[in-house]
Amino acid sequence: MVEPRFNWRVLQDGQLPLRPDKQVDLSAEHRCTTLLVWPVDAPPSAANTVVVDPCFTSAGSQVAQAQLAGLNVSFEILRRTFVTHPHHDHLPHLPREMPPIQFQEILFGPEMPPGMKLVHCPGHDFPLMALVFTAADGLPVWVVGDAILDEEWLRAWGYYWPNGYTPDAVAETWRSVARIVSGAAIIVPGHGPAFAVTADLVRHLLETFPSAAYANLCPSVESQLQARLESL
Ligand SMILES: [Zn+2]
Numbered sequence: 001m002v003e004p005r006f007n008w009r010v011l012q013d014g015q016l017p018l019r020p021d022k023q024v025d026l027s028a029e030h031r032c033t034t035l036l037v038w039p040v041d042a043p044p045s046a047a048n049t050v051v052v053d054p055c056f057t058s059a060g061s062q063v064a065q066a067q068l069a070g071l072n073v074s075f076e077i078l079r080r081t082f083v084t085h086p087h088h089d090h091l092p093h094l095p096r097e098m099p100p101i102q103f104q105e106i107l108f109g110p111e112m113p114p115g116m117k118l119v120h121c122p123g124h125d126f127p128l129m130a131l132v133f134t135a136a137d138g139l140p141v142w143v144v145g146d147a148i149l150d151e152e153w154l155r156a157w158g159y160y161w162p163n164g165y166t167p168d169a170v171a172e173t174w175r176s177v178a179r180i181v182s183g184a185a186i187i188v189p190g191h192g193p194a195f196a197v198t199a200d201l202v203r204h205l206l207e208t209f210p211s212a213a214y215a216n217l218c219p220s221v222e223s224q225l226q227a228r229l230e231s232l
C-alpha cells in the first residue's frame with residue numbers, strides 16, 4: 001500500500017514576543033502557528049482537511065483568510081481540528097468579528113485520517129502530541145506545538161515558560177526535542193515559521209547541548225543528535 005501524502009499550508013503565522021534572551025519583541029503578537037493539512041489527491045474541503053491549533057487572533061485570522069483565498073477556499077472549510085496540547089493559546093478560538101464555526105476535534109483512533117500519526121512529546125506540557133505526516137515530496141513533517149516554540153528558541157535550548165518547570169520536565173523537553181529532530185525533515189513549531197532539519201542545525205544543537213539546563217539528566221539526547229547528524 002502506498003503511504004498517503006498530504007499538502008500543508010501555514011494559515012496563521014505563529015509569533016511570540018518573548019525571546020530566548022528574555023527580551024520582548026513588541027512588534028510580535030502572541031499567537032500560535034495554525035496549519036492546514038489535506039490529501040494531495042483532492043482540493044481542500046470541510047471533509048478532508050485537518051486544521052491544527054486553530055486559535056485565531058484578529059490579526060492572525062486576516063493572515064489565515066489571505067492564505068485560504070490563495071487556495072480558493074473559504075474559512076468555513078475549517079471544521080476538523082487537532083489540538084497539539086490544551087494550553088489556552090492553542091485551543092480552537094475565533095475572534096468576535098468572525099462568523100462562528102462548529103469545530104470538531106478529531107478523536108485519534110478510528111477517526112484518525114490514514115497516513116497521519118501522533119507522537120507523544122511531553123515536557124512543555126505532559127499531554128502534548130505532535131502530528132506527523134508525509135508531505136507531497138515524500139518528506140516527514142512534524143507539527144509539534146510548543147514542544148519547540150520556534151527555531152531560535154530551539155537553537156538556544158531555551159525553555160523559559162511561566163508555568164514553572166521542574167528539572168525533570170526540562171530534561172523531558174530535551175528528550176522530546178531529540179525525538180522530533182531525529183524523525184522530522186520539516187518542523188512546524190508552536191509559535192514560528194516552519195523550518196528544515198539541516199546538518200547545520202543538528203551540528204549547532206550538538207555543539208551547544210552541553211550548556212543546556214539539566215543536560216546531565218538526559219544524556220541520550222546527545223547520542224540521538226549524533227545519529228541524526230550522520231544520517232544527513
Ligand atoms: Zn503556545
Ligand SMILES: [Zn+2]
Pocket residue numbers: 085087124125146
Ligand atoms: Zn503551550
